[in-house]
Amino acid sequence: MAALSADASAVARILATIRDVPHGAVAGYGQIARRAGLPGRARMVARLLAGNDDPTLPWHRILRSDGRIAFPPGSKGYLEQARRLRAEGVAVVNGRVRMPRLEADDLDAALWGPLGKP
DNA sequence: GAAATGACGCGTT
DNA sequence: GAACGCGCCATTT
Numbered sequence: 476m477a478a479l480s481a482d483a484s485a486v487a488r489i490l491a492t493i494r495d496v497p498h499g500a501v502a503g504y505g506q507i508a509r510r511a512g513l514p515g516r517a518r519m520v521a522r523l524l525a526g527n528d529d530p531t532l533p534w535h536r537i538l539r540s541d542g543r544i545a546f547p548p549g550s551k552g553y554l555e556q557a558r559r560l561r562a563e564g565v566a567v568v569n570g571r572v573r574m575p576r577l578e579a580d581d582l583d584a585a586l587w588g589p590l591g592k593p
Numbered sequence: 594g595a596a597a598t599g600a601c602g603c604g605t606t
Numbered sequence: 607g608a609a610c611g612c613g614c615c616a617t618t619t
Contacts, residue, residue, distance in 0.1 A: 481616070504601055518615050521600045537600075545600035552600070597619075606610080 485513055489520055490529075496536045499563045501572055503540045521545065535559040542572045 488511040496502050505517035513519065524534045535556045539545050546553035548570050557567045566573045 508601095513615095515602090516615060517601045518599070519601095522616065523600095525600055534600080539600085540602055547600095556600090595619105598617085599615105602612105602614085604610105604612090606608105 481519060485511070485516075485519070486523060488512055489523055490532065493520075493524075493532060493534070493537060496533055498533075499565060501536050501538050501542070501560070501565060501574070503538055503542075504545070505540055507537060536563075538572055542574075544570045544572075 489507060492507050492511045493502075503517075504520045505515075508514065508516040508520050511520075520537070524532075524537060527534060537545075544553050544556050544567070546556060553570065557570070560567050560572065
């Protein structure tokens with residue numbers, strides 16, 4: 476049937492990219508989308524996580540570009556994500572993660588390797 | 594087919 | 607750094 480959701484290949488790439496984020500590290504929606512070969516589809520990544528059914532998917536490592544938790548402060552998802560991040564050694568203050576800045580730039584290159592650079 | 598919605602991003606103020 | 611506004615993408619009503 477029918478292609479109900481977005482292309483399965485795109486979804487697979489996104490999920491694979493998320494899974495590639497190592498323990499204790501964080502990444503942004505747009506970052507994931509870009510690495511998955513879907514620039515500008517940050518929202519698609521969010522939608523995927525919203526409907527994700529995979530408990531093994533490290534969704535808690537995905538944050539906004541500002542390094543902030545995407546959930547509204549005080550909500551269940553917010554607390555859950557913050558709790559999980561801290562459990563991995565990630566410092567979360569006021570719903571904001573303290574570190575992406577230094578790694579954000581290096582992250583995609585450092586973890587997954589040089590993409591459009593050198 | 595138009596309008597509304599949402600785990601987003603970026604530039605401005 | 608926070609608040610605002612506009613743009614972008616995909617699904618739903």
